Amino acid sequence: MGRWQDMDLEELEEQYSPSRWSRRMDSESVIQAHIDVTTAGTQKAQAAAHTLLHVPYGDGEGEKLDIYFPVDSSETFPVFVYIHGGYWQCLSKDASGFSAPALLSQGVAVVALGYDIAPKGHMDAMVLQVRRSLAFLVKQYHRIRGIYLCGHSAGAHLAAMVLSTDWTEFGVVPDIRGAVLVSGVYDLEPLLHTYVNDALNMSLEVAQRNSPILCVTQAVPVAASCEVLVAVAQHDSPEFRRQSQEYSQALRSAGWSVSLLDLASVDHFDIIEKLSEETYVLTQVILNMIARS
Numbered sequence: 347m348g349r350w351q352d353m354d355l356e357e358l359e360e361q362y363s364p365s366r367w368s369r370r371m372d373s374e375s376v377i378q379a380h381i382d383v384t385t386a387g388t389q390k391a392q393a394a395a396h397t398l399l400h401v402p403y404g405d406g407e408g409e410k411l412d413i414y415f416p417v418d419s420s421e422t423f424p425v426f427v428y429i430h431g432g433y434w435q436c437l438s439k440d441a442s443g444f445s446a447p448a449l450l451s452q453g454v455a456v457v458a459l460g461y462d463i464a465p466k467g468h469m470d471a472m473v474l475q476v477r478r479s480l481a482f483l484v485k486q487y488h489r490i491r492g493i494y495l496c497g498h499s500a501g502a503h504l505a506a507m508v509l510s511t512d513w514t515e516f517g518v519v520p521d522i523r524g525a526v527l528v529s530g531v532y533d534l535e536p537l538l539h540t541y542v543n544d545a546l547n548m549s550l551e552v553a554q555r556n557s558p559i560l561c562v563t564q565a566v567p568v569a570a571s572c573e574v575l576v577a578v579a580q581h582d583s584p585e586f587r588r589q590s591q592e593y594s595q596a597l598r599s600a601g602w603s604v605s606l607l608d609l610a611s612v613d614h615f616d617i618i619e620k621l622s623e624e625t626y627v628l629t630q631v632i633l634n635m636i637a638r639s
């Protein structure tokens with residue numbers, strides 16, 4: 347595979363269309379199945395768990411989050427914060443609670459973040475929203491014992507941007523002990539030339555200042571205690587796989603503690619859907635990460 351700069355537009359669009367790389371279903375079906383499975387999984391989780399839904403973390407309509415409490419929530423508990431994907435233009439927190447059953451049973455709370463997707467939301471605003479939602483959480487809930495961030499696809503991009511946050515203006519430094527970045531995009535520039543940018547309407551400047559690979563911060567002692575897991579699917583496109591490799595390397599070079607997880611036999615969608623299963627390798631890796639720190 348050549349450099350993205352040398353690809354023609356058709357090839358670039360193919361590389362940045364995750365659904366075309368699934369071996370399970372055709373493009374349209376795999377996206378529909380993803381929406382169906384994550385929505386149904388979230389409804390099931392909400393029916394079974396003690397929850398606080400639609401908690402506002404700001405004044406905006408889309409600035410809401412859902413909290414799923416673990417079975418025994420009398421003490422402090424670790425919190426798994428999930429940021430959904432959908433190329434910053436689809437999906438919502440209402441399809442973001444499917445991992446809760448597997449985590450709640452192990453004493454981990456789950457928070458599903460909402461943010462304003464495009465065309466209402468702009469890239470700068472989405473990044474600010476997820477940062478503010480974390481500041482809100484730690485100010486509001488004192489029973490949090492460590493935050494474990496997780497994002498899928500576009501959500502992994504937003505989670506990665508959280509890692510490069512200068513918290514001074516937020517009045518609080520969240521205790522982020524782990525980050526699980528699943529099938530993400532860390533350099534937005536190639537997207538400028540694809541259909542993905544039709545709704546986002548990013549300029550080169552916006553794409554660059556919101557590209558995690560261009561704003562990797564030197565790991566400070568507090569960040570060194572934060573473990574980063576960059577996960578990518580065997581059936582992600584070569585460009586998605588390259589982005590994960592390059593971003594994990596960039597973080598490592600800056601002193602972060604990073605593991606690159608190349609997950610076999612999954613694609614861009616079931617790599618995250620399977621977090622509903624307790625025995626799935628990524629679920630186990632996340633639970634181990636939380637248990638260790």
Ligand SMILES: N[C@@H](CC(=O)c1ccccc1NC=O)C(=O)O
Binds near residue numbers: 377
């Ligand atoms: N049009 C895209 C859709 C897509 O990328 C997507 C759909 C649902 C959830 C996550 C996605 N990818 C990244 O955020 C595709 O071809 O797969």
